[in-house]
Amino acid sequence: MPTPWWDPDQPFADDYPDQRSWEQQAEDQRTVRRQVGNLGLRGQDESVRRELMEGLLGRRRERDEPRRYEPVMSRRGFDMLVVGGELLIRRTALDDARVEAYLHTFPFDEREDIEGLDNRVVRLRNDTLSAQRLNDIARFLRRQGVQVSLNHVAPSGPIGKALAGPEPTESTLPFVDGPSEAEVAIVDTGIAPDLRTDGWLREWAVPRTGHNEDQLYDPPVQDQVLTWAAGHGTSVAGVVQQIEPGVHIRMYRGLDVDGQNDEVQVSVAMVQAVLDGARVLNCSFGTETLDDQPPIAMQVALELIQEIAGDEAVLVAAAGNFGSSRPCWPAAFRSVLSVASLTWDGRPSEWSNRGFWIDCCTVGEGILTPYVVGRESSEVDFDPDEFDPPDPWALWSGTSFAAPQVTGAIARLRRQQPGLTPREAVRQLMSGGKLVPDYGRALKFLPGT
Numbered sequence: 001m002p003t004p005w006w007d008p009d010q011p012f013a014d015d016y017p018d019q020r021s022w023e024q025q026a027e028d029q030r031t032v033r034r035q036v037g038n039l040g041l042r043g044q045d046e047s048v049r050r051e052l053m054e055g056l057l058g059r060r061r062e063r064d065e066p067r068r069y070e071p072v073m074s075r076r077g078f079d080m081l082v083v084g085g086e087l088l089i090r091r092t093a094l095d096d097a098r099v100e101a102y103l104h105t106f107p108f109d110e111r112e113d114i115e116g117l118d119n120r121v122v123r124l125r126n127d128t129l130s131a132q133r134l135n136d137i138a139r140f141l142r143r144q145g146v147q148v149s150l151n152h153v154a155p156s157g158p159i160g161k162a163l164a165g166p167e168p169t170e171s172t173l174p175f176v177d178g179p180s181e182a183e184v185a186i187v188d189t190g191i192a193p194d195l196r197t198d199g200w201l202r203e204w205a206v207p208r209t210g211h212n213e214d215q216l217y218d219p220p221v222q223d224q225v226l227t228w229a230a231g232h233g234t235s236v237a238g239v240v241q242q243i244e245p246g247v248h249i250r251m252y253r254g255l256d257v258d259g260q261n262d263e264v265q266v267s268v269a270m271v272q273a274v275l276d277g278a279r280v281l282n283c284s285f286g287t288e289t290l291d292d293q294p295p296i297a298m299q300v301a302l303e304l305i306q307e308i309a310g311d312e313a314v315l316v317a318a319a320g321n322f323g324s325s326r327p328c329w330p331a332a333f334r335s336v337l338s339v340a341s342l343t344w345d346g347r348p349s350e351w352s353n354r355g356f357w358i359d360c361c362t363v364g365e366g367i368l369t370p371y372v373v374g375r376e377s378s379e380v381d382f383d384p385d386e387f388d389p390p391d392p393w394a395l396w397s398g399t400s401f402a403a404p405q406v407t408g409a410i411a412r413l414r415r416q417q418p419g420l421t422p423r424e425a426v427r428q429l430m431s432g433g434k435l436v437p438d439y440g441r442a443l444k445f446l447p448g449t
Helices: 022-039 046-062 091-095 097-103 131-143 157-161 232-243 263-275 296-312 403-416 422-431
Strands: 069-073 079-090 110-113 121-125 148-155 183-188 248-253 260-262 280-283 314-318 337-342 360-363 367-370 393-396 434-436 440-442
Touching: 022 393, 046 069, 046 079, 046 157, 069 131, 079 091, 079 131, 079 260, 079 296, 091 097, 091 121, 121 296, 131 148, 148 157, 148 263, 148 296, 183 232, 183 263, 183 403, 232 248, 232 367, 232 403, 248 263, 260 263, 263 280, 263 296, 280 403, 296 422, 314 403, 314 422, 337 403, 337 440, 360 403, 403 422
Parallel strands: 183 248, 183 280, 280 314, 314 337, 337 360, 360 440
Antiparallel strands: 069 079, 079 121, 079 148, 110 121, 148 260, 367 393, 434 440
């Protein structure tokens, strides 16, 4: 009998068996094989990257979005999105007369203190300078020891997953209710406003507030054509609930209908979640930066979280689907628990980010999870799928669906051991698990496909 790829002493390693028939598993495997192949397209095919980028920018122009996204070529030849006309700088840096003198040589006609980040970050605006020129300014200032950068866009949805969106399946899971005092927060696209009839993601588990609801459909809404990132937050919440069914989930809509938002907005959402009392926070999104420097807004957000909650708060983040060893933020911060992906049989996923900054990994391919009703956009699927009412399920792949398994496991440990802090729960999880080079410790939860 082959040696299992997981540590048998790891908590919950055998608690989530695959409940599908052999026939259904075989059907799902064919679907996931195509899905995983598409996940690698972003890194392999520059035409796919350009097509998705142009599609996203076109959608934003049609919606007349006030914030202009602009692509900038990174040093490795990838177009990356930033907010046009903006620089972010530490408030303390502006106390240096030399920095102010240099900035005054450029017509930054607007300055905005970011209130949600305790006014520690200042947004400088100049719509006449290109993003490339602004990046040159930022590079020059960083050489002088100044913390400054462009406002990077944190992607999920097709920009982060290429054409590897959700795939429909006949597979389902019965909901097994269970009391729990555990609570987690999720920063994502929001939660589907309509309640399901199968027990999953009920109102008591994931309250709908209006401000945290996912805007699922492109206009006209009655056509039920799904937005680019529709249901992402719903499915992430469904993964957490599979690990710990009784968990209470606070959802924060930090990503827009296309699965994007700038680093300031997602950072403010992260801080707000902790201000509201969350001590375990799931972030299934991430951004690379042009020069691999930590995004300033996220860095400040983590400082504030530390000040608010001390060592009590744990942030779990997806490592990214770029197939790269370059840091992806917030996962790459040392204080964040970064989660990469494995195949169903414990091999490293080729499309997953990897590197010295990864803490752990778990199965991230073909994860079965609740989804939403609607029809996919032909912009992100050449053969759009239909997700029929009332309670569709989907198969997803990506580190977005590896991270919430770890989040759910932390919640489950805390329910089983009252008084256990999130950090102590992390230490228990990480004490098991076999070490996989560049992927951290391998943890086994959901079976995947």
